Amino acid sequence: MEAAIILGALVVLLGLRVPVAFALGGLGVILLWWKGFPLVGVPQRLYGTMDSFELLAVPMFLLMSGVLLKGGVGKDLFAAVQSWVGHWPGGLGVATIISCALFSAISGSSVATAATIGTVALPEMEARGYNRSFTLGMLAAGGTLGILIPPSIPLILYGVVTEESIPSLFLAGIGPGLFLAGLFIIYGMLYSRFGGGYTPSPKADWAERKRATLMALPTILLAACIIGSIYAGIATPSESAGVGFVLALAMTYAMGRMDWEKVKDATHKAMVTTIMIFLIIAGAKVFSYAITLFQIPQAISTALTTNISDANIFMLAVGGVLLLMGFFLESISMLLIMVPVLYPALEAMGIHPIWFGIFFVVLIETALITPPVGMNLFIIQAVGKAKLQEVVRGAWPFAIMMLATAALLWFWQDLALYLVFKF
Amino acid sequence: DKTIRITLQLPEKHPLGQNFNAWKSCVEGQASDLKVQLFPSAQLYKDKQVPEAVGSGAIEMGAASLTRFAGTVPAVDAIYVPFLLDSEEKVKKATAPGSDVRKVLDAAVLEQTNARILWWQAYGRTIYLSKEPVRVPDDLKGKKVRTFGKLLGWTVEALGGAPTLMSGSKQFLAYQQGAVDAGITGITGVKSRKLYEVMPNMTLSYDADIEFVAVMNNDFYNGLSDANKKIVNECGMKVEKELRDNMLKIENETLEFLKDKINIVDLTDEERAKWREATKAVVDRFIENGGETAAKVIEAAK
Amino acid sequence: MLAFIDKIAEFTGKLSAWMLFAVGFFVTYEVVMRYVFIAPTIWVDEVSRIFQIWATFLASAYVLKHRELIVIDLFFKQTDSLARKLVETLSLIIIAGFCAVAVKFGFDLWLKATLAGHTTDSFLAPPKWLTHGSIWVGLGFLLVQALAEIVKVWTIGVPELDAHSAD
Numbered sequence: 001m002e003a004a005i006i007l008g009a010l011v012v013l014l015g016l017r018v019p020v021a022f023a024l025g026g027l028g029v030i031l032l033w034w035k036g037f038p039l040v041g042v043p044q045r046l047y048g049t050m051d052s053f054e055l056l057a058v059p060m061f062l063l064m065s066g067v068l069l070k071g072g073v074g075k076d077l078f079a080a081v082q083s084w085v086g087h088w089p090g091g092l093g094v095a096t097i098i099s100c101a102l103f104s105a106i107s108g109s110s111v112a113t114a115a116t117i118g119t120v121a122l123p124e125m126e127a128r129g130y131n132r133s134f135t136l137g138m139l140a141a142g143g144t145l146g147i148l149i150p151p152s153i154p155l156i157l158y159g160v161v162t163e164e165s166i167p168s169l170f171l172a173g174i175g176p177g178l179f180l181a182g183l184f185i186i187y188g189m190l191y192s193r194f195g196g197g198y199t200p201s202p203k204a205d206w207a208e209r210k211r212a213t214l215m216a217l218p219t220i221l222l223a224a225c226i227i228g229s230i231y232a233g234i235a236t237p238s239e240s241a242g243v244g245f246v247l248a249l250a251m252t253y254a255m256g257r258m259d260w261e262k263v264k265d266a267t268h269k270a271m272v273t274t275i276m277i278f279l280i281i282a283g284a285k286v287f288s289y290a291i292t293l294f295q296i297p298q299a300i301s302t303a304l305t306t307n308i309s310d311a312n313i314f315m316l317a318v319g320g321v322l323l324l325m326g327f328f329l330e331s332i333s334m335l336l337i338m339v340p341v342l343y344p345a346l347e348a349m350g351i352h353p354i355w356f357g358i359f360f361v362v363l364i365e366t367a368l369i370t371p372p373v374g375m376n377l378f379i380i381q382a383v384g385k386a387k388l389q390e391v392v393r394g395a396w397p398f399a400i401m402m403l404a405t406a407a408l409l410w411f412w413q414d415l416a417l418y419l420v421f422k423f
Numbered sequence: 424d425k426t427i428r429i430t431l432q433l434p435e436k437h438p439l440g441q442n443f444n445a446w447k448s449c450v451e452g453q454a455s456d457l458k459v460q461l462f463p464s465a466q467l468y469k470d471k472q473v474p475e476a477v478g479s480g481a482i483e484m485g486a487a488s489l490t491r492f493a494g495t496v497p498a499v500d501a502i503y504v505p506f507l508l509d510s511e512e513k514v515k516k517a518t519a520p521g522s523d524v525r526k527v528l529d530a531a532v533l534e535q536t537n538a539r540i541l542w543w544q545a546y547g548r549t550i551y552l553s554k555e556p557v558r559v560p561d562d563l564k565g566k567k568v569r570t571f572g573k574l575l576g577w578t579v580e581a582l583g584g585a586p587t588l589m590s591g592s593k594q595f596l597a598y599q600q601g602a603v604d605a606g607i608t609g610i611t612g613v614k615s616r617k618l619y620e621v622m623p624n625m626t627l628s629y630d631a632d633i634e635f636v637a638v639m640n641n642d643f644y645n646g647l648s649d650a651n652k653k654i655v656n657e658c659g660m661k662v663e664k665e666l667r668d669n670m671l672k673i674e675n676e677t678l679e680f681l682k683d684k685i686n687i688v689d690l691t692d693e694e695r696a697k698w699r700e701a702t703k704a705v706v707d708r709f710i711e712n713g714g715e716t717a718a719k720v721i722e723a724a725k
Numbered sequence: 726m727l728a729f730i731d732k733i734a735e736f737t738g739k740l741s742a743w744m745l746f747a748v749g750f751f752v753t754y755e756v757v758m759r760y761v762f763i764a765p766t767i768w769v770d771e772v773s774r775i776f777q778i779w780a781t782f783l784a785s786a787y788v789l790k791h792r793e794l795i796v797i798d799l800f801f802k803q804t805d806s807l808a809r810k811l812v813e814t815l816s817l818i819i820i821a822g823f824c825a826v827a828v829k830f831g832f833d834l835w836l837k838a839t840l841a842g843h844t845t846d847s848f849l850a851p852p853k854w855l856t857h858g859s860i861w862v863g864l865g866f867l868l869v870q871a872l873a874e875i876v877k878v879w880t881i882g883v884p885e886l887d888a889h890s891a892d
């Protein structure tokens with residue numbers, strides 16, 4: 001009952017045009033005050049949220065993307081990928097998802113994936129006349145691959161909380177990650193084929209492909225530097241993003257495509273997008289602090305594990321609850337709060353804990369693109385200067401594909417577990 | 424009725440999390456008007472925020488590594504002074520309730536942060552994880568080493584390595600991706616954080632002792648009835664003893680578990696003497712930095 | 726007075742942008758020092774985080790001034806209606822109230838740590854007055870900006886432009 005009132009209040013505040021960050025943060029403060037919890041926790045929670053080197057990947061990747069965008073380099077990259085797959089139906093959509101999947105192999109975060117690929121791909125797809133909502137939704141969904149295709153910050157946290165093997169979790173994420181990417185590509189092609197509206201790219205000949213690929217070579221090298229520096233252990237994702245930013249500056253300057261005005265503009269835009277994302281994260285952290293102290297998520301999980309004994313019904317109920325919670329909670333809080341309570345029930349239900357980790361992350365991915373609180377929706381909204389409804393309208397088919405994948409995982413567990421046990 | 428909320432860094436499954444569950448049962452069994460709620464895995468606060476969160480009363484209780492208090496009481500890092508507590512007896516003596524070391528540190532922490540230490544939690548001794556086997560200080564020369572406190576960083580510098588501060592939860596990825604060549608941690612962490620999957624060698628240097636502390640907001644404590652004060656303290660003493668007595672066993676079981684999963688490097692006496700020699704200057708740096716309190720603690724620990 | 730408040734927001738916004746810009750060079754320096762010279766710095770990680778914290782809270786007033794905060798744009802779309810003005814005022818009061826709580830308690834914590842001379846527990850050990858000031862200073866500016874925006878709503882009116890199309 002308490003939970004319903006709180007969620008209702010959040011919906012009302014959002015409907016009254018209270019900015020998402022402050023609807024969450026303000027409601028959090030009111031809840032703390034209502035139950036007499038010390039409000040001195042609020043500034044500490046705010047400080048602790050921003051005091052994170054991992055989050056630095058967000059402004060760094062935004063700065064890098066901004067510079068590449070201003071330098072017109074993103075266009076080169078897209079021209080190259082497009083010369084290979086552009087003549088397919090919805091070719092740019094295919095290129096976008098492939099780029100997201102590639103970038104996911106560098107980044108452990110959905111936020112960074114959506115922001116980076118979004119900044120580059122969105123203007124190109126719009127210029128080609130792709131349906132705006134479809135494009136926005138595809139980018140929001142493509143970004144979520146960042147936490148399923150390894151490395152993945154949520155999978156690391158899951159492994160730490162449950163003491164399950166993190167490399168096994170990583171391996172288990174690959175199959176479903178590629179499966180989802182494939183599903184997105186097929187949907188994108190079908191949508192473009194039958195939804196139409198875009199200007200198809202002509203099939204490029206080999207000379208054109210060679211020319212376009214050569215033009216994109218510096219950018220491909222830059223991407224290789226970023227991926228390479230992470231896998232070679234030279235830098236963490238935040239660091240390689242920072243290095244990528246500096247290299248992007250140097251590269252575009254050397255190509256004669258960068259000037260002081262563009263630098264100023266890119267820096268300023270990266271700041272605005274960063275702050276609008278960070279304020280929401282901070283607000284969400286205050287909100288989740290309050291409902292954690294209220295023990296609302298804990299109560300829901302406990303009710304699940306004590307009232308259900310059939311594994312099928314249990315998974316259905318868990319899926320339903322996670323979907324519901326995913327409407328309102330940001331992903332890391334959802335994982336940290338729910339996993340410790342659900343985990344002990346798994347063995348009794350005969351559910352494989354590695355498999356469950358992947359199932360959980362697929363539902364977290366869905367939560368990232370379901371309104372009203374969906375971090376990737378907000379990012380793509382910010383990147384695309386769009387209205388939330390536009391992004392949501394394009395994103396819901398992808399959310400359904402993710403839910404279908406979660407259901408499929410239950411009946412075809414090898415999709416996740418094959419790589420873990422056969423290699 | 425009063426509710427005691429506790430913010431924990433580690434998962435509930437970890438021996439230190441279990442230790443809190445034991446305390447909860449003990450307290451709730453004896454005091455009908457006290458309820459205890461655990462919030463594990465840093466759901467509420469990161470470890471470095473625990474001193475302030477508890478001290479300010481944002482939350483009633485918390486647990487954190489003792490070194491997290493170094494910003495307010497630099498002397499707490501005494502337990503990391505290399506080879507100061509180099510035997511089981513010395514650790515037991517220094518960390519025993521009411522020992523001279525604890526009298527000084529517990530009082531300083533209370534005065535500086537308003538967080539009252541109820542009991543200490545043994546976390547075991549430090550070891551080095553590494554890509555290449557490490558036997559003598561020379562093996563660490565020019566290597567990047569993960570540490571989790573300022574003083575351990577000085578130790579690494581003295582050994583010829585380059586220290587990098589990193590929180591416990593980030594070790595796995597850093598080791599896997601090779602962001603550092605080696606790392607200092609406790610034995611139990613190697614198992615619970617699955618670090619053996621990403622680091623091939625473990626050197627039993629045992630150069631320092633790791634302690635966590637369970638702290639309660641002092642105003643909250645003063646608001647408890649005398650009977651309940653007695654209960655929270657006595658339960659603290661009880662679970663502290665259980666964990667301390669158990670820690671050697673837990674460490675040995677962990678070593679047994681790890682022995683076919685990681686190459687364990689045990690040092691000879693001569694090798695350990697080289698470590699001792701190389702890190703001699705750290706104690707002076709510590710006293711210089713930590714002032715009178717630090718000197719007092721070192722004296723008490725000897 | 727309003728013009729002065731707006732000026733501060735413009736300034737802090739620019740400052741934050743360049744702080745993030747600088748961090749890009751800090752971390753690049755760190756990677757080069759660590760990988761090429763095997764001499765990791767003790768300051769880049771911490772200074773970068775401090776810059777990030779300050780930038781976030783300092784720039785919040787700028788982001789509010791330019792209406793770049795994310796809003797669910799479903800109802801009350803008519804900017805010149807009384808209902809919209811009331812709704813806008815409510816939002817700004819919630820923002821101001823949130824800030825007031827964070828500023829009040831953030832300041833108390835800051836004052837205590839400052840008087841006691843506390844530092845963080847890192848290698849670099851910067852004083853807490855420097856790190857923890859970010860909350861009450863940054864959100865203090867936001868509090869003032871929110872109040873200024875309330876005045877603007879009832880004098881100038883709700884900004885006509887959809888902020889997200891103002892490029």
Ligand code: NA
Binds near residue numbers: 106109147148149152
């Ligand atoms: Na990833």
Ligand code: NA
Binds near residue numbers: 326366367368369370
């Ligand atoms: Na959601």
